Amino acid sequence: MTTANPSAPLRTLTPQTLKALGRLELMAQQAMAGYVQGRHRSTRQGYALDFAQHRAYVPGDDVKRIDWRAYAKADRYYIKQYEVQTSLRVLLAVDASGSMQYQGSKDDLSKWRYAQLLATACAYVALEQQDNVGLAIMGQPTPTWLNPRGLHEQFLAIARHLEAHTPQGKTQLAAGLHEVAEYCPRRSMVMVITDGFERLDALGRALAHLRARRHEVLLLQVLSPDELELPFTRVLQMRSLEDPGQRLRIDPTVIRGQYLQRLRGHLQALEQLAGSYHCRYRRFATNVSLEQGLGEFFAPRRR
Numbered sequence: 001m002t003t004a005n006p007s008a009p010l011r012t013l014t015p016q017t018l019k020a021l022g023r024l025e026l027m028a029q030q031a032m033a034g035y036v037q038g039r040h041r042s043t044r045q046g047y048a049l050d051f052a053q054h055r056a057y058v059p060g061d062d063v064k065r066i067d068w069r070a071y072a073k074a075d076r077y078y079i080k081q082y083e084v085q086t087s088l089r090v091l092l093a094v095d096a097s098g099s100m101q102y103q104g105s106k107d108d109l110s111k112w113r114y115a116q117l118l119a120t121a122c123a124y125v126a127l128e129q130q131d132n133v134g135l136a137i138m139g140q141p142t143p144t145w146l147n148p149r150g151l152h153e154q155f156l157a158i159a160r161h162l163e164a165h166t167p168q169g170k171t172q173l174a175a176g177l178h179e180v181a182e183y184c185p186r187r188s189m190v191m192v193i194t195d196g197f198e199r200l201d202a203l204g205r206a207l208a209h210l211r212a213r214r215h216e217v218l219l220l221q222v223l224s225p226d227e228l229e230l231p232f233t234r235v236l237q238m239r240s241l242e243d244p245g246q247r248l249r250i251d252p253t254v255i256r257g258q259y260l261q262r263l264r265g266h267l268q269a270l271e272q273l274a275g276s277y278h279c280r281y282r283r284f285a286t287n288v289s290l291e292q293g294l295g296e297f298f299a300p301r302r303r
Contacts, residue, residue, distance in 0.1 A: 138176030
């Protein structure tokens with residue numbers, strides 16, 4: 001682990017980028033549990049903003065909640081029920097394995113740098129709408145945690161924690177997500193930021209664990225255009241970023257067809273795996289701006 005300039009992840013988040021992010025809204029698709037007033041649907045019923053349903057009046061109910069219009073139509077007493085609006089708990093689970101170090105030959109950003117910016121951008125959107133945001137950096141023997149908070153200082157704290165890490169070692173994504181599932185005591189939105197190079201059977205078990213804990217899961221995959229296209233034309237000496245001792249000499253012109261076929265199969269299987277567990281999935285290329293990528297994924301903020 002190395003320490004660097006704590007403000008570095010924020011350099012690319014220009015005022016124009018923050019303005020664009022401010023027009024986005026991160027909404028939970030499933031009901032969340034909580035008491036704090038916010039913009040997400042809660043599992044609890046109470047006096048709040050959005051009407052949910054009617055139910056029959058029973059002795060002991062507050063007569064102020066009787067819907068007299070319904071009584072006039074049905075000649076029976078009905079009680080109005082509302083959905084409590086609650087703040088969302090967001091946990092950013094960021095993959096810090098060695099493969100995230102890769103930076104394409106024509107890319108301005110490495111996958112890790114893009115993941116840093118993507119995580120801080122998501123944190124900005126969530127904190128702007130008064131949600132609580134936490135961080136889990138996965139890739140070490142045990143994840144590094146930052147407990148969810150809703151203060152504006154949390155934005156800089158998340159940036160500092162991300163900047164203090166250098167991706168290294170073998171992928172620990174599935175193991176880290178199992179720890180996330182155990183760590184989150186209440187139902188939350190877990191945003192997984194990774195390059196997705198994990199055994200799909202292990203990842204499937206981790207997603208099943210998160211969903212069994214009733215967390216909503218967003219899977220955000222970050223890849224370099226080099227990985228998506230294999231554009232090289234000369235013989236290469238390749239070194240594993242997760243195991244530096246492994247080296248391989250390849251001729252891209254010979255293996256490109258087989259490589260792209262296997263990659264497409266993996267990406268398709270990953271997207272299908274996410275769908276099978278009702279997880280939202282989005283792929284980001286490091287040469288696509290955050291504004292464009294997130295703008296196509298998040299909803300525009302409602303006025």
